[in-house]
Amino acid sequence: MPLATTTEAGVPIQGPSATLIYDDWYPALRTDRLRRKKLVTAMLLGIPLVLGRRADGRVFALRDSCPHRGIPLSVGWFDGNRVTCRYHGWEFEPCGGQCQLIPSLTSEDKLDATRIYATAFPCEERDGHAWVYVPGAGSGRRTSTALPAVPELRKFGPRYRAAFLTAHLPCNVDHGIIGLMDPAHGPFVHQAWWWRSRASIREKTKRFEPIPEGFRMSAHAPSGNSAPYKLLGVYGQPVETTIDFVLPNRRTEIIRCGDKWFSSLTTVTPVTASTCRIDVVAAWNVFYRVPFVTPIAKFFGAKFVRQDQVTMIQQAEGLKHNPSLMLIDDADKPAKWYFALKQARLEGSSKHPMDGAVELHWRS
Numbered sequence: 001m002p003l004a005t006t007t008e009a010g011v012p013i014q015g016p017s018a019t020l021i022y023d024d025w026y027p028a029l030r031t032d033r034l035r036r037k038k039l040v041t042a043m044l045l046g047i048p049l050v051l052g053r054r055a056d057g058r059v060f061a062l063r064d065s066c067p068h069r070g071i072p073l074s075v076g077w078f079d080g081n082r083v084t085c086r087y088h089g090w091e092f093e094p095c096g097g098q099c100q101l102i103p104s105l106t107s108e109d110k111l112d113a114t115r116i117y118a119t120a121f122p123c124e125e126r127d128g129h130a131w132v133y134v135p136g137a138g139s140g141r142r143t144s145t146a147l148p149a150v151p152e153l154r155k156f157g158p159r160y161r162a163a164f165l166t167a168h169l170p171c172n173v174d175h176g177i178i179g180l181m182d183p184a185h186g187p188f189v190h191q192a193w194w195w196r197s198r199a200s201i202r203e204k205t206k207r208f209e210p211i212p213e214g215f216r217m218s219a220h221a222p223s224g225n226s227a228p229y230k231l232l233g234v235y236g237q238p239v240e241t242t243i244d245f246v247l248p249n250r251r252t253e254i255i256r257c258g259d260k261w262f263s264s265l266t267t268v269t270p271v272t273a274s275t276c277r278i279d280v281v282a283a284w285n286v287f288y289r290v291p292f293v294t295p296i297a298k299f300f301g302a303k304f305v306r307q308d309q310v311t312m313i314q315q316a317e318g319l320k321h322n323p324s325l326m327l328i329d330d331a332d333k334p335a336k337w338y339f340a341l342k343q344a345r346l347e348g349s350s351k352h353p354m355d356g357a358v359e360l361h362w363r364s
């Protein structure tokens with residue numbers, strides 16, 4: 001199924017856009033793509049970026065635009081230490097963006113090249129993601145020191161296996177996120193023999209509590225009607241799951257059973273105001289000694305993410321026409337909290353939509 005939705009004339013139709021949250025960390029791309037002397041482009045919140053890895057191992061992200069005349073820096077050269085613009089050869093140190101050389105200057109010139117900067121974004125490597133801090137327009141150059149902590153997948157020991165999945169979604173970040181937290185689509189979208197069947201729908205009660213800029217589905221024994229959780233039960237100890245959502249876009253799920261654990265971090269990142277990308281990083285020490293667990297987990301995980309992706313491609317067809325939509329109780333309550341939390345963040349207020357723990361009920 002094609003990702004781009006087009007008119008009969010082949011012109012792409014943009015779905016409705018979302019307001020974006022700046023001044024936070026977003027994953028731009030996987031750092032295994034950043035090899036020696038290579039420049040790789042990415043798009044975050046509609047901003048074109050060029051990323052690379054310096055000879056000393058540090059990753060960097062620059063706006064993919066030369067401050068001189070705007071040609072993409074990604075079409076230039078990178079020797080492992082400096083990015084050279086293809087047009088007039090200005091050279092930039094890529095982590096801070098400082099210009100080091102303007103080849104056309106003569107001894108007559110008063111211009112100090114080092115006072116010129118390409119736009120560099122704070123960029124850090126965690127869990128194989130290149131996380132980029134995207135400041136709001138006009139907030140000036142930022143250094144990594146005064147920023148919130150770089151998001152990181154929680155791990156509960158030094159020995160684990162890990163996997164990564166990604167999918168582009170043709171809808172805006174809000175739809176991506178509420179799809180991620182929506183408890184009622186499971187039996188319909190993720191119907192499969194190895195997961196669960198529609199016939200297994202039953203009433204659920206889940207306790208939610210407020211956490212800073214988000215909410216937590218309190219530790220609970222996971223649904224008895226889903227196969228992967230049944231598999232975890234083989235260890236014969238109680239299984240506990242905690243799911244957190246925090247702004248701007250992060251869902252973490254932690255499953256613990258004695259000293260066995262599974263941990264995942266899922267993010268829905270705005271690529272542009274009307275499209276997004278879902279990334280999942282996961283680590284576990286469950287079945288640590290069983291061979292082939294990583295490819296098997298990847299296979300099932302990929303199917304799962306693909307099911308969400310296909311559904312959102314279909315949804316995008318409908319959203320092109322800007323229909324009015326609804327959020328219902330209680331299954332859409334997390335989506336309502338998300339919108340309220342986002343609104344508070346955009347207004348710079350610390351208002352939280354929950355004033356304490358609540359129980360939600362739905363059938364799934």
Ligand code: FES
Nearest residue numbers: 066068069085088
């Ligand atoms: S446009 Fe980059 S050096 Fe002139």
Ligand SMILES: [Fe+2]
Nearest residue numbers: 179185189308
């Ligand atoms: Fe889903």
